[in-house]
Amino acid sequence: MAEMPVAESPVFQRLTLIGLGLIGSSVARAARETGAVGEIIACDADAAVNARVRELGIADRVEPEAARAVAGADCVMLCAPVGALAEIAAAIAPHLGRGTVLTDVGSTKISVIRDVGPLVPAGVHFVPGHPLAGTEFSGPDAGFATLFDGRWTLVVPPAGTDAAAVARVEALWQRFGAMVEVMEPAHHDRVLAIVSHLPHLLAFTICGTADDLADETRQEVLRFAASGFRDFTRIAASDPTMWRDIFLNNREALLEMLARFTEDAQAMARAIRWGDAAYIEDKVLRGRKIRRSLIDLKQA
Amino acid sequence: MAEMPVAESPVFQRLTLIGLGLIGSSVARAARETGAVGEIIACDADAAVNARVRELGIADRVEPEAARAVAGADCVMLCAPVGALAEIAAAIAPHLGRGTVLTDVGSTKISVIRDVGPLVPAGVHFVPGHPLAGTEFSGPDAGFATLFDGRWTLVVPPAGTDAAAVARVEALWQRFGAMVEVMEPAHHDRVLAIVSHLPHLLAFTICGTADDLADETRQEVLRFAASGFRDFTRIAASDPTMWRDIFLNNREALLEMLARFTEDAQAMARAIRWGDAAYIEDKVLRGRKIRRSLIDLKQA
Numbered sequence: 001m002a003e004m005p006v007a008e009s010p011v012f013q014r015l016t017l018i019g020l021g022l023i024g025s026s027v028a029r030a031a032r033e034t035g036a037v038g039e040i041i042a043c044d045a046d047a048a049v050n051a052r053v054r055e056l057g058i059a060d061r062v063e064p065e066a067a068r069a070v071a072g073a074d075c076v077m078l079c080a081p082v083g084a085l086a087e088i089a090a091a092i093a094p095h096l097g098r099g100t101v102l103t104d105v106g107s108t109k110i111s112v113i114r115d116v117g118p119l120v121p122a123g124v125h126f127v128p129g130h131p132l133a134g135t136e137f138s139g140p141d142a143g144f145a146t147l148f149d150g151r152w153t154l155v156v157p158p159a160g161t162d163a164a165a166v167a168r169v170e171a172l173w174q175r176f177g178a179m180v181e182v183m184e185p186a187h188h189d190r191v192l193a194i195v196s197h198l199p200h201l202l203a204f205t206i207c208g209t210a211d212d213l214a215d216e217t218r219q220e221v222l223r224f225a226a227s228g229f230r231d232f233t234r235i236a237a238s239d240p241t242m243w244r245d246i247f248l249n250n251r252e253a254l255l256e257m258l259a260r261f262t263e264d265a266q267a268m269a270r271a272i273r274w275g276d277a278a279y280i281e282d283k284v285l286r287g288r289k290i291r292r293s294l295i296d297l298k299q300a
Numbered sequence: 301m302a303e304m305p306v307a308e309s310p311v312f313q314r315l316t317l318i319g320l321g322l323i324g325s326s327v328a329r330a331a332r333e334t335g336a337v338g339e340i341i342a343c344d345a346d347a348a349v350n351a352r353v354r355e356l357g358i359a360d361r362v363e364p365e366a367a368r369a370v371a372g373a374d375c376v377m378l379c380a381p382v383g384a385l386a387e388i389a390a391a392i393a394p395h396l397g398r399g400t401v402l403t404d405v406g407s408t409k410i411s412v413i414r415d416v417g418p419l420v421p422a423g424v425h426f427v428p429g430h431p432l433a434g435t436e437f438s439g440p441d442a443g444f445a446t447l448f449d450g451r452w453t454l455v456v457p458p459a460g461t462d463a464a465a466v467a468r469v470e471a472l473w474q475r476f477g478a479m480v481e482v483m484e485p486a487h488h489d490r491v492l493a494i495v496s497h498l499p500h501l502l503a504f505t506i507c508g509t510a511d512d513l514a515d516e517t518r519q520e521v522l523r524f525a526a527s528g529f530r531d532f533t534r535i536a537a538s539d540p541t542m543w544r545d546i547f548l549n550n551r552e553a554l555l556e557m558l559a560r561f562t563e564d565a566q567a568m569a570r571a572i573r574w575g576d577a578a579y580i581e582d583k584v585l586r587g588r589k590i591r592r593s594l595i596d597l598k599q600a
Contacts, residue, residue, distance in 0.1 A: 132524055136591075152524055191520045194510050199528030202502050205568055207587035209561045210494050220491045222593050224432055224452055228499030231531050233594055236587025244580045247572050258569055261509045262562065268505055269558055272547050280544045287507035287536025291436075293522050294533055 008035060011172045012075035012101070016041040018066055018088055020053050021239070022134060023105050024079030025143030027176070028058040033145040036175035043069035044140075045080070052140050067095045075101045075172070078116075082106035083245030086115035098123035101165045105131055107192060107242075109156040109185040111249035117158060125165030130154045130188065131178060132196075136237040149177030156188045193253035197246055198261060201254065203235035204243070308335060311472045312375040312401070316341040318366055318388055320353050321539070322434060323405050324379030325443030327476070328358040333445040336475035343369035344440075345380070352440050367395045375401045375472070378416075382406035383545030386415035398423035401465045405431055407492060407542075409456040409485040411549035417458060425465030430454045430488065431478060432496075436537040449477030456488050493553035497546055498561060501554065503535035504543070 015037040017024045024042075031037045042059035043066050044050050050062050063069035070076050070092045078085050085104060096102065102124055106112045112128050120126040133151040135142060153173040157166050170180045183191075210221045210229070221229070247254060271279040315337040317324045324342075331337045342359035343366050344350050350362050363369035370376050370392045378385050385404060396402065402424055406412045412428050420426040433451040435442060453473040457466050470480045483491075510521045510529070521529070547554060571579040 154524070191524055194506075194513065195521050195525050195529040197528075198509075199506060199532050201568060202506065202565070203528070204583045204587045205565045206494075206499060206502065206561060207590045208583050209498075209557070209564045211586050211590060212560070212564070213494065221495050222590070222597055224454070224491055225495050225594055228497075228503070228535050229495040230594060231535055232499050233587065233591040235528050235531055236584070237591035238584070238588075240581045240584040240588065243584045244577055247568075247580050248575055248577060251572055255569055255572060257509070258565065260512070261506060262565065264509045264512070265502070265505045265558065265562065268501060268547075269555055272551055272555060275548055277544055277548060280547050281540045283504045283508050284536070284538070284540040284543045286511050287504045287533065288538075288540065290507045290511060290522070291533040291537035294525055294530060 008175075010038045011036050011168055011175060012073075013038040014041065014073045014075070015039070016043060016070045016073040016076045017059070017079055018043050018069065018076065018092070019079035019081075019084075020044045020049050020059075020140045021079065021242075022138050022142045023131065023147075024077075025053070025056075025058060025140040026133075026145065026147040027077060027079065027105075027143075028053075029143055029145035030148060030176040031172075032058065034175045036172055037075070041069050041073060045084075049140055056140060058140070058143075066091045070095050070100075072097065073100060075103065075168075078102075078104040078106070081239075081242045081245040082108050082112055082115075082249050083241070085112055086119070089116040089119040093119045093121055093124075096121055096124045099125075101125045101127055101168055103127045103129050103169050105129060106249075107196065107246045108249040109188045113156075113158050113185055125162045126158070127161055127165050127169040128156045128158075128185075129169055129173065130156060130192075131173065133178075134238075136234050138239040138242075146177065148173065151178055153178040153180050154183045154188055155180055156183050156185050158185065189250050189253045190257075193250055193257045197250055197254045198257045200235055200238065200243060201247065201258065202261075203232045206232055207236045308475075310338045311336050311468055311475060312373075313338040314341065314373045314375070315339070316343065316370045316373040316376045317359070317379055318343050318369065318376065318392070319379035319381075319384075320344045320349050320359075320440045321379065321542075322438050322442045323431065323447075324377070325353070325356075325358060325440040326433075326445065326447040327377060327379065327405075327443075328353075329443055329445035330448060330476040332358065334475045334477075336472055337375070341369050341373060345384070349440055356440060358440070358443075366391045370395050370400075372397065373400060375403065375468075378402070378404035378406070381539075381542045381545040382408050382412055382415075382549050383541075385412055386419070389416040389419040393419045393421055393424075396421060396424045400424050401468055402426045403429050403469050405429060406549075407496065407546045408549040409488045413456075413458050413485055425462045426458070427461055427465050427469040428456045428458075428485075429469055429473070430456060430492075431473065433478075434538075436534050438539040438542075446477065448473065451478055453478040453480050454483045454488055455480055456483050456485050458485065489550050489553045490557075493550055493557040497550055497554045498557045500535055500538065500543060501547065501558065502561075503532045506532055507536045
């Protein structure tokens with residue numbers, strides 16, 4: 001982002017952020033640092049979060065009432081868990097001005113289009129988005145301005161969305177340093193199911209499996225956590241509400257990917273039981289190959 | 301390790317390392333830096349590895365013949381994949397001097413005791429060990445002297461092992477900065493199955509599942525690998541021979557842990573299908589709790 005002249009004109013005059021967790025507070029910081037928006041209005045359902053946002057000074061104004069927070073905004077970005085978006089959309093819809101761009105950052109897109117789409121008034125442009133960025137920390141203190149820098153943001157407009165509105169959302173993320181790609185909703189949900197949702201499901205599950213072992217063994221799981229398990233717990237440390245909503249809202253794609261994975265894990269179990277060394281070696285080699293591809297693509 | 305005076309007397313006069321991969325070459329470096337052994341003899345089955353060890357200068361002598369390499373050693377440490385240990389033990393057994401301590405670093409202990417134990421001559425002390433340390437890299441260039449510093453090493457002697465020999469193996473690892481605990485073999489294999497072997501199995505499997513998706517989707521798996529998948533590929537980048545051998549040699553415990561995990565994953569799938577939000581949230585919270593315990597125990 002260092003190359004971006006601060007003098008570059010704002011993409012939006014007034015950005016309202018609904019939800020100031022890790023992502024929302026990072027957007028606020030990035031928007032200010034890059035000058036990508038003229039004014040930042042912050043609105044969270046949690047009074048403690050609003051108070052903290054005021055203390056941090058990362059928004060120009062904190063407005064706890066969503067209906068008031070969106071008044072006069074030319075961009076409204078929903079940064080709450082995907083399960084909360086329908087209710088938020090219903091509350092703000094009558095207060096969105098004509099020409100406003102409404103966007104979000106949720107990890108599931110079919111559900112967001114299904115829940116929010118019908119509530120969007122005529123003349124408001126709904127452009128769903130999804131920055132593929134995050135850490136295992138949550139809340140307004142966890143955010144930082146460079147979170148999206150060099151990472152992908154997927155823009156996932158329903159068919160027929162105004163092209164100029166899509167271009168503005170793309171431009172906003174590019175100002176934050178993100179690489180942007182437009183993707184079709186169903187395809188987005190399948191890709192995310194395998195690259196993100198299933199890995200999180202596995203990580204949460206193995207933590208539970210370990211927790212269920214006898215008390216004595218559980219203590220040792222913690223004491224002797226080798227690198228494998230330690231990395232899984234980092235993934236598993238994420239926000240419970242956010243992940244509950246993701247799992248419930250990408251049900252079909254996630255269950256399909258879990259079914260594929262389970263078949264593959266059972267095939268591996270069979271190879272172990274029957275001593276099929278070549279099969280096991282082949283699977284380990286494929287893991288290594290994928291890792292190398294990621295390094296080549298600078299995603300690792 | 302900075303507090304250790306180099307003048308401290310060596311634990312062993314001559315240490316022979318069989319296998320100079322990540323672990324063996326790290327032991328060589330740590331042994332020299334800490335002065336924990338008087339002389340280091342290196343021996344690998346791969347001529348290219350032996351040549352590289354000579355270039356790196358991390359051993360006092362490289363001896364490609366295992367029988368000759370162990371002559372005169374008061375400690376022999378087997379650092380090859382666990383599937384190769386029986387053959388190595390058979391080759392070196394007649395050449396081990398009375399009073400020699402024979403140890404290893406394998407990730408499975410019941411199998412090592414089963415394969416190597418019966419070959420150990422009378423008067424030689426067999427003290428299996430397992431440093432819980434590693435990276436996703438392999439080979440003699442990947443090793444470093446501080447790999448074991450602040451990490452656990454488990455010492456897993458069969459019943460009736462000479463106590464003085466066990467104490468010397470413990471002392472060696474402590475000189476490398478490791479925390480040492482003595483553990484019973486069957487218990488070791490179960491703990492490792494859940495903290496290390498199962499996580500690796502899951503990581504290898506999800507890489508294969510992703511690789512099996514249609515060509516177009518696979519490309520996107522790589523391009524959009526979010527943090528979840530990226531962490532899994534790091535785990536999955538490990539050495540194929542080593543992991544093949546671990547899976548085949550900890551079969552019972554690993555299959556049991558995989559069965560428990562699969563039940564738990566199916567329960568999660570059912571909760572997602574039927575919209576059981578409380579169940580999902582509870583599982584995510586448990587992951588977070590385990591993560592926090594690890595941080596408290598300084599293992600993360």
